[in-house]
Structures are given as C-alpha cells and as structure tokens.
Amino acid sequence: MSDADHTDEFEPVQVFPTTEMDLRPGADDCYKCSTCDSECPVAAVDDDFPGPKFQGPEQWRLKRKDDAEIDDSVMSCSNCMRCDSACPSGVPLSQMHNTARGSYVENGMDKLSREYIRNRILSNYGTLAWFGSKVPRLTNFLMSSSVVQTVNERVMGITSEREFPEFAQQTFREWWEERGGNATSKKRASEAREQTGRGGAEVESDEKRVAYFHGCYSNYNTPEVGKAMVRVFESFGYEVMVPPQKCSGTPMFANGMLPDARRAAETNVAELSAAIEDGADIIASCTSCSLSLRQEYPELFDLDGIEDVSAHTYEALEYLRIHEDLSGALEESEIDSRKFAYHAPCHARNQGLAGQAIELLDGIEGAEAEDVGDSCSGISGTYGWKEEKYDTSMKIGAEMFHHMEDAEPDAGMTECPTCAMQMEHGTGYEIRHPLEVMEEALVD
Numbered sequence: 001m002s003d004a005d006h007t008d009e010f011e012p013v014q015v016f017p018t019t020e021m022d023l024r025p026g027a028d029d030c031y032k033c034s035t036c037d038s039e040c041p042v043a044a045v046d047d048d049f050p051g052p053k054f055q056g057p058e059q060w061r062l063k064r065k066d067d068a069e070i071d072d073s074v075m076s077c078s079n080c081m082r083c084d085s086a087c088p089s090g091v092p093l094s095q096m097h098n099t100a101r102g103s104y105v106e107n108g109m110d111k112l113s114r115e116y117i118r119n120r121i122l123s124n125y126g127t128l129a130w131f132g133s134k135v136p137r138l139t140n141f142l143m144s145s146s147v148v149q150t151v152n153e154r155v156m157g158i159t160s161e162r163e164f165p166e167f168a169q170q171t172f173r174e175w176w177e178e179r180g181g182n183a184t185s186k187k188r189a190s191e192a193r194e195q196t197g198r199g200g201a202e203v204e205s206d207e208k209r210v211a212y213f214h215g216c217y218s219n220y221n222t223p224e225v226g227k228a229m230v231r232v233f234e235s236f237g238y239e240v241m242v243p244p245q246k247c248s249g250t251p252m253f254a255n256g257m258l259p260d261a262r263r264a265a266e267t268n269v270a271e272l273s274a275a276i277e278d279g280a281d282i283i284a285s286c287t288s289c290s291l292s293l294r295q296e297y298p299e300l301f302d303l304d305g306i307e308d309v310s311a312h313t314y315e316a317l318e319y320l321r322i323h324e325d326l327s328g329a330l331e332e333s334e335i336d337s338r339k340f341a342y343h344a345p346c347h348a349r350n351q352g353l354a355g356q357a358i359e360l361l362d363g364i365e366g367a368e369a370e371d372v373g374d375s376c377s378g379i380s381g382t383y384g385w386k387e388e389k390y391d392t393s394m395k396i397g398a399e400m401f402h403h404m405e406d407a408e409p410d411a412g413m414t415e416c417p418t419c420a421m422q423m424e425h426g427t428g429y430e431i432r433h434p435l436e437v438m439e440e441a442l443v444d
C-alpha cells in the first residue's frame with residue numbers, strides 16, 4: 001500500500017465538537033496575567049463583575065463541558081473593548097464576549113422579559129430614530145417630558161436621569177438629497193481641486209472617492225457632523241458618496257442581539273462592497289462604527305466581501321492624515337480662539353487613534369486642546385441608558401468629569417456620540433466633534 005493510500009484512509013479524531021465560533025484556541029493563549037482585568041472600567045467600580053478574564057477565556061474553557069451555561073454577568077460587560085488592546089497574549093477577548101453574550105441572549109434570556117424587550121429596543125436605535133425623525137418636534141417634546149421619562153423607567157427600565165437626545169429637524173440624508181447628492185459632491189470636489197490645490201498632486205480625476213458611513217446618530221441627531229465631514233473631504237478634492245446603510249451593529253453586539261446585527265451587516269457589507277467596486281474607500285465619523293466595520297464584522301460573520309470592507313474602512317481624520325497633508329493644511333488655518341477638553345473614546349484607542357485629534361488641533365491657530373486622560377466615559381452606548389447600570393456608568397465617568405472641569409474649557413470634544421452625551425450630562429459643557437472644528441478651520 002502506498003503512502004498516498006494511507007493519507008486517504010486517515011480520519012482525525014474530534015476530541016471536542018467543532019462549532020462555527022470555535023474560540024478555544026484563543027482561550028488557551030491566556031496565561032492568567034490579569035492585565036485585562038486591571039484595564040476593565042466596569043470591574044474597577046462594580047465588585048460583582050468578574051472581569052474580562054472570566055468572561056473570555058474562563059467561560060470558553062468551561063464551555064468544553066457541554067452542560068456549562070454562559071454566566072449572566074456577561075451582560076454587565078459594556079463592550080468598551082479596552083481589554084482587547086490590553087492583552088499581551090492576543091486573546092480575542094471582545095470576540096469571546098460578543099459570542100458569549102449572543103449565546104446567553106439566545107439560550108438563557110426570556111424573550112418576554114422586560115430586560116430583553118428593553119435591550120432589543122435600545123439596540124435597534126436606528127429603527128426608533130427613523131420613526132422619531134418623521135415628526136422630530138413632537139418626538140423631542142414627548143421624550144423631554146418628565147411623565148414619559150418616568151414611564152420609560154418604570155415600564156422599560158430606561159433611566160430617567162438622562163436627557164433624551166434631540167432629533168434634528170432635517171436628517172443628514174434629507175440634507176444630502178436636497179443638496180443634490182453625489183452629483184453636487186462631484187462638482188464641488190472638482191472645483192476644490194482647481195481652487196485650493198489641496199491634495200491636487202495626488203488626484204488623477206474622478207477616482208478620488210469616499211463612501212460615507214454616517215451611522216444612525218449623525219443621520220438623525222447630529223447631521224452637522226455629517227455635513228462637516230462632507231465639506232472637509234470635498235475641500236480636499238474628494239467626491240463623497242452616501243450609500244444606503246443600516247446601523248453599524250455596535251449596540252446590537254453590546255446587547256447580544258447577534259441576529260439583528262447580522263441582518264444589518266448583510267446590508268452594509270453588500271452596499272459598501274459595491275462602493276468599493278466603484279473605487280471608494282469607506283469613511284466613518286463615529287469611531288465605534290469604524291471599529292465595528294473593521295473588527296467586529298469579520299470576527300463574527302462570514303459574508304462575501306466582509307474582509308474587503310474591513311480593509312477599506314477608515315475613521316475620517318485618520319484617512320486624511322494617511323492620504324493628504326492634513327497637518328500642512330491646518331498650519332495655514334485658524335479658528336476663533338477656543339479651548340477644548342478632548343476625550344478619546346475607548347473605541348478610538350482600540351484603533352490607535354487616541355492622540356490624533358489633539359495633535360491635529362495643536363496645529364490650528366486659535367485652537368487649544370487638552371486631553372482629559374485615558375479613562376472610559378462610562379456610558380458605552382446603550383449601557384448607561386439602563387436603569388440598573390446608570391450609577392455604574394456615572395462612577396466610571398467621574399474621573400473624566402473631574403479632568404474636564406479642571407481643564408476649564410470652552411467646549412468638550414470627542415468623536416463618539418454617546419461619549420459626547422455622557423460628557424455633556426456629567427459636566428454641562430457643549431461638546432463638539434473634531435470634524436466640526438476642522439470644517440471651521442479648513443472650509444470657507
């Protein structure tokens with residue numbers, strides 16, 4: 001019998017049953033140094049939370065025994081993903097947490113429970129916002145009413161301590177259509193290439209394209225951030241496309257709603273893949289959106305084009321720093337004199353973008369920016385909106401609030417819309433997005 005015949009007959013023995021999400025090899029890389037635990041903002045203030053090491057590698061080891069259930073403490077992880085970057089051994093902690101949360105919600109949560117219904121509503125904010133934005137004045141009036149807030153808390157478990165974000169009178173997409181959509185952007189980009197000379201040397205022609213992933217919040221609540229993004233990119237000669245899109249899925253991952261996140265990812269990956277085929281890179285103004293497209297999608301789903309979308313996605317300023325002389329353009333610019341207290345969102349840190357906004361603002365005449373430290377803001381998307389998590393969220397945010405107040409700024413600044421909510425809620429300062437400051441500095 002030949003060697004080849006031996007190979008054909010060989011059948012490896014499966015010691016453990018394999019699953020689509022087999023993360024045990026990652027769990028085995030953990031050597032229990034506890035670095036991740038020391039970086040976890042929830043574990044720092046909540047003695048009942050066992051921390052990322054338990055939620056990740058330990059739960060996965062326990063899962064080797066068929067009868068081990070996912071521990072419900074995984075629902076207390078805020079998905080800040082700080083533990084991911086902390087691990088010196090490359091254990092895929094957030095992927096483990098997301099998968100464990102999905103499994104817990106699927107198998108261990110009563111689908112008629114108040115917690116499940118509340119979490120499903122919060123994690124599908126885009127749907128809620130779509131309805132709210134149809135009658136923004138009425139929605140804003142109702143959501144700011146103390147009666148509605150009390151009912152929300154008693155019935156749904158949504159804290160009444162927070163101010164509900166206002167809906168804009170016109171969504172970003174409505175503004176975009178009214179302005180003339182892609183055709184107008186193409187014209188403006190072309191004019192800017194002739195007039196400003198910015199980036200002109202690298203521009204061939206119409207191929208300088210970006211597809212904007214605005215996410216839910218820039219569309220429904222802060223369209224001025226999306227407008228700033230469009231105007232800044234056009235001033236560098238970029239033609240902006242705005243593909244159809246759904247929520248990035250960030251709040252869905254954080255609440256274990258993986259089937260919802262998968263449906264959103266299917267639309268986003270298909271639409272963004274088509275934009276990439278059209279010669280565009282993907283740009284996000286929210287750092288949680290860019291992290292989701294870059295990291296969580298390929299970690300959790302297997303969809304055609306998902307790796308391509310991940311490889312072509314950038315945070316807006318990161319993209320300009322890579323492809324343009326952004327610092328050079330800012331050195332020639334100025335804004336009305338102001339001091340900003342800047343908070344880097346955890347999801348910006350995770351992408352290596354923590355120092356970027358401060359560095360860029362330092363180059364603008366009139367702008368002064370102070371970093372308020374590396375603590376987590378504590379809100380973590382939907383986390384700080386849950387009645388039972390509100391106090392934890394505020395305890396985590398306390399360090400940032402103190403640093404902001406010590407800085408005595410004219411305004412706060414961050415890229416994450418929910419960090420902005422928490423900064424405003426904890427300190428009362430108005431909060432800006434770095435793109436809005438860039439627009440003031442770079443666009444006439």
Ligand code: SF4
Binds near residue numbers: 042052055078094
């Ligand atoms: S994602 Fe954040 S909250 Fe969750 S375990 Fe990791 S560090 Fe803690």
Ligand code: SF4
Binds near residue numbers: 031033036052091093
């Ligand atoms: S940091 Fe990494 S290696 Fe250390 S305990 Fe956490 S998962 Fe294990």
